[in-house]
Amino acid sequence: MALRVTRLLVPTGAAALNALNVARKAGVHTSPVRSLRYGWLSYVLGERTTPRLNQNSRIITLDGNLSSGKGAMAQQLADKLGMLYMPEADTFYMDKMTGEKEPLPVDFNGMCSLEKFYTEPRAADGNSYRLQLWMYTMRLLQYADAIEHLLTTGQGVVLERSPFSDFVFLDAMFNEGYIRPECVQHYNEIKGISLCEFLPPHIVIYMDLPAEEVQKKLQQSGKSHLQNVPLSYLKGIEDSYKNSFLPQISEKTDVFSYDMTKALNVKMLVDDIKYSKFEGGPWLEQDDISYHQMRMLVEDKQRVATLTHIPKFLPEITIGAHDYDEKYYAFRSLPGKKYASGYNADVGDKFIWLK
Numbered sequence: 324m325a326l327r328v329t330r331l332l333v334p335t336g337a338a339a340l341n342a343l344n345v346a347r348k349a350g351v352h353t354s355p356v357r358s359l360r361y362g363w364l365s366y367v368l369g370e371r372t373t374p375r376l377n378q379n380s381r382i383i384t385l386d387g388n389l390s391s392g393k394g395a396m397a398q399q400l401a402d403k404l405g406m407l408y409m410p411e412a413d414t415f416y417m418d419k420m421t422g423e424k425e426p427l428p429v430d431f432n433g434m435c436s437l438e439k440f441y442t443e444p445r446a447a448d449g450n451s452y453r454l455q456l457w458m459y460t461m462r463l464l465q466y467a468d469a470i471e472h473l474l475t476t477g478q479g480v481v482l483e484r485s486p487f488s489d490f491v492f493l494d495a496m497f498n499e500g501y502i503r504p505e506c507v508q509h510y511n512e513i514k515g516i517s518l519c520e521f522l523p524p525h526i527v528i529y530m531d532l533p534a535e536e537v538q539k540k541l542q543q544s545g546k547s548h549l550q551n552v553p554l555s556y557l558k559g560i561e562d563s564y565k566n567s568f569l570p571q572i573s574e575k576t577d578v579f580s581y582d583m584t585k586a587l588n589v590k591m592l593v594d595d596i597k598y599s600k601f602e603g604g605p606w607l608e609q610d611d612i613s614y615h616q617m618r619m620l621v622e623d624k625q626r627v628a629t630l631t632h633i634p635k636f637l638p639e640i641t642i643g644a645h646d647y648d649e650k651y652y653a654f655r656s657l658p659g660k661k662y663a664s665g666y667n668a669d670v671g672d673k674f675i676w677l678k
Contacts, residue, residue: 361475361618372614375477379404381606382469383596384485386568387530388560389552390540391583393483396530399589401481404596407472409465411483413437414454416461420468420624431654433457434642441548444501444556449639452506455493456513456640460631462486463517467621470521474618487523488568490514495559502639509637517630520620522605523575526596532583534558576604 361370383400385393394410401408414433415426429436435454444451462485469480493510496502534557541549569578577599581587601607609617620626642650655661659670666672 360622363615363619366615371611372474372618373611377477379406379479380473380477381406381479381525382466382473382482383479383526383528384482384488384524385528385530386484386488386564387583388532388534388537388557388564389549390537390544391530391532393530396528396587396589396592397481397483400528400592403589403593404479404481406479406481407469408481409469409483412458412461412465414457414461416465420464427654427657430650433460438548440501441552444496444499451496451501452503452510452637452639455489455496455502455506456510456631458492459486459489459510459513460628462489463521463631464624464627466521467624467627470617471621474614474621482524485524486514486518486521487572488527488564491560491563491568494563494567495556498559499553499556505637506639509633509635509640512633512635513631516633520630522609522617523572525576525601525604525606526599527569527572527576527578528592529564529569529578529580530583531580534561536584537561577601 383404383406385397385400387393397410398408400406414429414435414437417432418426426432433453433456435450435457437454439446439450440454465482466486469482472478473480490510493502493507497504497507534554537557538552538554541552569580572578579592579595581591659667659672661667661669
């Protein structure tokens with residue numbers, strides 16, 4: 324049985340955004356008792372997306388190598404433009420979506436470890452590819468959250484990386500011999516049937532920092548698992564960005580590249596974005612009908628996650644039926660997981676008969 328998102332109660336779009344402390348400005352009303360979702364009836368009754376969109380209703384991603392300064396700059400850019408900032412998705416992004424008080428064990432989060440990847444990238448248990456595929460799924464879910472927020476509120480979103488640039492890590496892993504060719508083939512199949520369902524970012528900002536400088540910053544970070552990241556791996560990420568991702572994405576979106584060895588401030592980014600003409604790209608071809616279809620997809624996170632599932636045997640991501648059942652029932656035995664949210668007396672849910 325292929326490794327997949329096993330939680331059957333991935334929240335609706337409303338619950339996911341509420342968990343991220345995002346206030347809705349439009350759309351279907353929700354309540355603590357019932358979370359109503361946008362659907363075809365909403366569209367029939369007159370709910371439209373285009374009236375709430377403005378010049379700042381955009382998806383902006385900041386891309387670059389590890390420790391290239393994306394996080395701080397993305398936060399500042401979002402503040403300046405009045406957009407929502409979403410920090411880079413990690414292996415526990417689903418826990419944030421579902422509002423967990425603390426991260427669940429890795430058995431329920433992809434069965435992979437980022438720290439193990441950096442310390443033991445050639446681990447025989449297939450951790451490297453499980454991590455790569457899981458991170459792609461988390462980026463896809465976060466990107467769906469970003470689009471849902473944009474279409475529901477009209478507010479733009481600033482992200483660190485996206486599923487469109489995720490493959491740069493796959494390329495670097497393969498070049499280093501961390502994963503097998505079969506893993507690359509599987510990833511490309513997954514990407515081929517899932518990424519086509521989403522529009523690319525309006526703007527991609529590339530933070531160009533040489534791999535040598537990246538390695539120095541990692542060594543100065545104080546994190547033990549980042550002290551010995553090979554320079555060749557970091558160069559592989561840089562080369563994939565420059566030789567593959569940027570040429571490909573520039574055909575669909577506006578790309579700005581900045582040399583991070585020189586002084587850069589958020590005002591320079593804001594000015595460049597402000598004077599960009601945005602004359603091309605698939606977003607300009609959309610209308611209320613296509614926005615309706617897009618909203619129907621991105622609010623259904625279980626459907627989004629299912630896009631990354633192919634029934635194919637691959638040792639790195641395949642678990643036996645008995646192991647699957649064991650993990651499933653272990654998850655159901657956690658506090659508050661036996662029934663749907665609001666129906667679990669073991670975590671203090673009260674008056675459940677009223678729901």
